[in-house]
Amino acid sequence: MSDVQLQIFMDRIQQGQKIESTDWMPDDYRKLVIKQIHMHGISEVMGAYPEKEWVPKAPNLRRKLALIAKVQDEIGHGQLLLRVAEDAAKPFGKVRDDMITDLFVNKVKFHNVFHMEAPTWADAGIIGFLVDGGAIITQASLLESSYGPYARVLQRICAEESFHMQHGESVVLSLAEGTAEQREMLQAAVTRWWPSMMFFFGPPEMSSGAQRMMEYKIRTRTNEELRQKFINRYVPRVLSLGMTLPDNQLAYHAETKLWTYTEPDWEKFSYMVQHNSGPKSQARIELRRQAHEDQKWVRDAMIRAGQVIEAMA
Amino acid sequence: MEHQERSAHYEVYEVFIQRDDLSHHVHVGSVVAPSAKLAHQVARENFLRREKAVNIWVVKQEHVHATSYEDQDFFANQMLNKNYREVSGYAENAKKWKTFKQVAITVDDLVNDIKEH
Numbered sequence: 001m002s003d004v005q006l007q008i009f010m011d012r013i014q015q016g017q018k019i020e021s022t023d024w025m026p027d028d029y030r031k032l033v034i035k036q037i038h039m040h041g042i043s044e045v046m047g048a049y050p051e052k053e054w055v056p057k058a059p060n061l062r063r064k065l066a067l068i069a070k071v072q073d074e075i076g077h078g079q080l081l082l083r084v085a086e087d088a089a090k091p092f093g094k095v096r097d098d099m100i101t102d103l104f105v106n107k108v109k110f111h112n113v114f115h116m117e118a119p120t121w122a123d124a125g126i127i128g129f130l131v132d133g134g135a136i137i138t139q140a141s142l143l144e145s146s147y148g149p150y151a152r153v154l155q156r157i158c159a160e161e162s163f164h165m166q167h168g169e170s171v172v173l174s175l176a177e178g179t180a181e182q183r184e185m186l187q188a189a190v191t192r193w194w195p196s197m198m199f200f201f202g203p204p205e206m207s208s209g210a211q212r213m214m215e216y217k218i219r220t221r222t223n224e225e226l227r228q229k230f231i232n233r234y235v236p237r238v239l240s241l242g243m244t245l246p247d248n249q250l251a252y253h254a255e256t257k258l259w260t261y262t263e264p265d266w267e268k269f270s271y272m273v274q275h276n277s278g279p280k281s282q283a284r285i286e287l288r289r290q291a292h293e294d295q296k297w298v299r300d301a302m303i304r305a306g307q308v309i310e311a312m313a
Numbered sequence: 314m315e316h317q318e319r320s321a322h323y324e325v326y327e328v329f330i331q332r333d334d335l336s337h338h339v340h341v342g343s344v345v346a347p348s349a350k351l352a353h354q355v356a357r358e359n360f361l362r363r364e365k366a367v368n369i370w371v372v373k374q375e376h377v378h379a380t381s382y383e384d385q386d387f388f389a390n391q392m393l394n395k396n397y398r399e400v401s402g403y404a405e406n407a408k409k410w411k412t413f414k415q416v417a418i419t420v421d422d423l424v425n426d427i428k429e430h
Contacts, residue, residue: 020382072358086325087325156341305347306348
């Protein structure tokens with residue numbers, strides 16, 4: 001790679017041009033794009049697991065149907081994102097199977113929230129309310145990404161997330177206007193998920209990879225900017241339901257227009273994500289591995305059938 | 314962890330969806346599938362869980378012949394003033410019609426005349 005080539009590329013980024021998978025790009029850019037979209041795609045897939053646990057136990061048929069639809073959306077988003085990652089990874093010869101199996105050997109991480117337990121129906125609601133809310137804020141910021149295929153696919157994903165958001169709010173609102181027992185269940189779920197949500201956006205001091213993604217405009221907002229937007233939007237909503245948040249530092253400061261909050265245990269959560277050592281990490285990865293391996297014969301048979309059909313044509 | 318036997322890889326199909334009979338097919342993304350027939354089904358599940366459509370094309374990615382993003386000169390057609398090709402190049406018509414005590418009309422007015430009957 002010549003310096004001139006790199007300079008032309010960086011000029012394109014500065015001008016707000018979109019980069020396509022077939023364009024020349026520095027290997028560093030390509031690797032960061034693949035890492036980001038791969039992690040995002042796998043997180044969508046793993047995000048289906050905590051909610052799928054509640055499909056058989058949903059309180060009524062409408063909730064069950066909505067939850068099934070949401071789980072299907074998450075898997076669909078995973079497929080769309082992995083497809084985009086595959087096109088980016090074409091020069092490295094990496095395909096779908098590699099993207100999936102990387103999960104089993106800890107070569108790709110997924111969001112901290114999907115390592116956690118969802119022990120009650122209120123957790124299913126809070127995941128839609130807070131986790132999807134946080135995910136939408138992150139994804140909306142990525143609509144400006146310099147990587148064109150990612151920005152395009154996120155338009156569809158964000159549109160479908162709007163249903164997830166309403167679904168989560170609907171479950172939470174029902175519980176909030178319910179019995180004392182239901183409100184207690186909701187409060188317990190809020191308390192359980194809040195520290196995970198503070199970790200969700202990442203540390204204020206961003207990793208070198210995240211900083212390079214900012215330079216390349218693969219992403220354009222800092223972790224702290226996104227977290228502040230989340231807190232600003234969701235704290236008043238949670239409090240308005242008569243719920244409390246497990247953080248006595250939480251306060252808005254008009255002069256800085258920023259919120260103070262108690263930092264989550266960065267080390268504990270980072271270790272969990274790095275080593276898949278959360279309460280549900282291994283169980284959910286194992287379910288994913290079983291699904292992948294048990295269906296291998298179907299995928300292989302499909303390929304053979306496809307070849308036969310083509311040979312006959 | 315036991316060694317994974319690597320599966321043969323599915324082909325990539327680009328997906329084009331026609332929303333209604335009077336719309337052209339529009340590219341929406343791509344899928345991997347073992348055959349064109351299954352690509353239709355994967356495309357329906359990926360792109361049409363909510364929206365309506367009347368037709369799907371799937372085209373093997375290798376069969377798409379694209380122009381280059383780098384060679385934007387290929388699309389250069391704005392070198393000369395081309396307002397003689399545009400409605401905006403005929404703004405004075407409205408003023409002139411006024412002197413003849415008529416108002417300007419557009420193609421939409423004629424189209425709407427047809428729709429009225």
